Amino acid sequence: MPELRVHRFEDFGEARRVLEPWMHTREALLGLPIGILRQLDSGSHVYEPPYLVAGVFSGDAVRGMAWRTPPYKLGLSEMPARAIPELARHVSATYPSGLPAVLGPEREAVLFGAAWQALTGAEPVVGLRQRLYQAVHVDMPSRLPEGRLRKAREDEWHTLLAWSNEFVKEAGLLPLHQDKRLRQMLDAGAVHVWEHGEACSMIAWVAPTDHGVRVAHVYTPPEKRGRGYASAATATLTRRLLEQYDFCTLYTDLSNPTSNGIYSKVGYRPVADVLDVNFRTT
Numbered sequence: 001m002p003e004l005r006v007h008r009f010e011d012f013g014e015a016r017r018v019l020e021p022w023m024h025t026r027e028a029l030l031g032l033p034i035g036i037l038r039q040l041d042s043g044s045h046v047y048e049p050p051y052l053v054a055g056v057f058s059g060d061a062v063r064g065m066a067w068r069t070p071p072y073k074l075g076l077s078e079m080p081a082r083a084i085p086e087l088a089r090h091v092s093a094t095y096p097s098g099l100p101a102v103l104g105p106e107r108e109a110v111l112f113g114a115a116w117q118a119l120t121g122a123e124p125v126v127g128l129r130q131r132l133y134q135a136v137h138v139d140m141p142s143r144l145p146e147g148r149l150r151k152a153r154e155d156e157w158h159t160l161l162a163w164s165n166e167f168v169k170e171a172g173l174l175p176l177h178q179d180k181r182l183r184q185m186l187d188a189g190a191v192h193v194w195e196h197g198e199a200c201s202m203i204a205w206v207a208p209t210d211h212g213v214r215v216a217h218v219y220t221p222p223e224k225r226g227r228g229y230a231s232a233a234t235a236t237l238t239r240r241l242l243e244q245y246d247f248c249t250l251y252t253d254l255s256n257p258t259s260n261g262i263y264s265k266v267g268y269r270p271v272a273d274v275l276d277v278n279f280r281t282t
Contacts, residue, residue, distance in 0.1 A: 002058040004083045006090050012041040015053045022062035027209055028134045028249050028271055030077060033067045035207030035214075044184075045069070046177040052094050056083045064108075066091070068099075073276070074112075076104030081111055088115040098122060101278040113277040120279075127276035128172055129254040133268035134212075136247050138239040141266065145228040147196030149203075149236040151189055156199055157182075160191060163202045167219040171253065191217070194233040201229035203237050211246040218250075218259070230259075235266040 009015035016037055023030045023037075037053060039045040047069035056064035056079045064079020066087055074091060091099065098120060102112050113124030152160055164182050185191045185204050193199040201220040205213050215238060220230050238248045250268065252259045 004063065004080055004086070005057050006054055006083060006086045007057060008052060008054045008090055008094070012037060012051075012053065015055070016041055019053075019055055019062060019065055023065070024210065026077075027211055028247060029132065030065075031207055031209050031212055031214055031249055033065065033075060033077070034209045036067055036069055036075075040069070046180045046184075047072070050094055052091065054087065054090055056080065056087065068095070070095075071100070073101035073103050074099055076102060076108045076112060078105050079108060081107070084108065084111045085115045085118075088112060088119050091116075092119055098281065099279055101127065101276050103274060103276050106273060106275045109275045109277045113279070116279060122279040122281050125278045125280050127278045129276075130251045130274050131254050131260065132249060132251055132271045132274065133263050134247050134249050134271045135238050135266070135268045136242070137267055138235050138242065139265065139267040140235050140239070141228065141231050143228075144232045144236075145194070145196065147194055147200065147229075147232075149192050149194050149233055152186060152191040152193050152199070152202070154186070156193065157186070159199060160186070160193075160202060163219050163221065164217060166221070167202075167217055170219075185217075192233065192237055194229045194236075196229075200224045200227075201233050203230075203233040205237065205241055205248075208245070213241050213245050213248055215241070215248050215250040231262050231266060234262065238266065238268075 023034050040051055048071060052068040054066045055062055065077045068074045102109050116122060117124055161179060161182055164178050168178060191204045194201040202217060204217040206216045207214045218230055218234060241248050252263060
């Protein structure tokens with residue numbers, strides 16, 4: 001059985017040169033770390049050191065990777081199970097005070113949770129289950145609500161920031177640097193709204209890769225839900241993005257049948273499920 005080794009990269013340019021060819025063979029699955037690695041390499045991000053980008057290797061062949069951009073959780077790709085204990089030791093050396101959570105394919109996340117508990121004593125607790133979807137074409141709704149999708153404007157900043165904060169709260173995500181993240185997206189022209197007299201729903205694209213882009217921040221305030229704004233915004237933005245990219249992806253909470261149903265109806269198909277494992281210390 002070939003020997004496996006784990007290598008932590010100190011140079012993000014080197015990490016891109018070594019890891020990106022492998023990552024691009026599974027671009028839809030690894031769009032998130034592709035985008036993160038590019039942000040780290042460019043220095044254009046809101047993350048806090050120490051950062052971690054590590055590869056799992058068999059000889060010179062990449063077999064998996066892990067990443068972390070504090071204060072966010074550790075991320076894992078698929079990798080051989082027998083590499084995970086060594087990876088956990090590298091992660092512990094980088095973050096001796098502990099980890100909040102790990103996100104990855106269910107097998108890898110659960111195995112890492114067990115290895116982390118053996119190493120640190122922190123108890124792994126299963127958390128959010130998400131599904132990654134991909135669209136290569138769009139099934140437009142037969143009836144669209146009144147209005148249109150347009151780019152968000154600067155004078156809508158306060159509304160967009162309030163919606164962004166509510167989106168993060170409802171999704172159970174870390175409410176960190178939302179103003180900076182929104183500013184980056186707004187400056188990039190990534191934030192859109194469905195307008196019917198006024199802005200009724202928000203949507204954005206994030207993390208473009210060579211061939212794909214991720215749809216995110218789909219949010220409609222409670223008083224405007226049930227009118228088809230989110231479906232219309234998702235279908236319309238996806239159709240526009242597919243004029244530039246080969247595919248679009250998005251993540252959904254598996255416990256929310258409404259959002260999963262919306263995305264399936266407009267052409268998104270399941271790619272993979274991912275799991276959060278949180279760590280509880282006594």
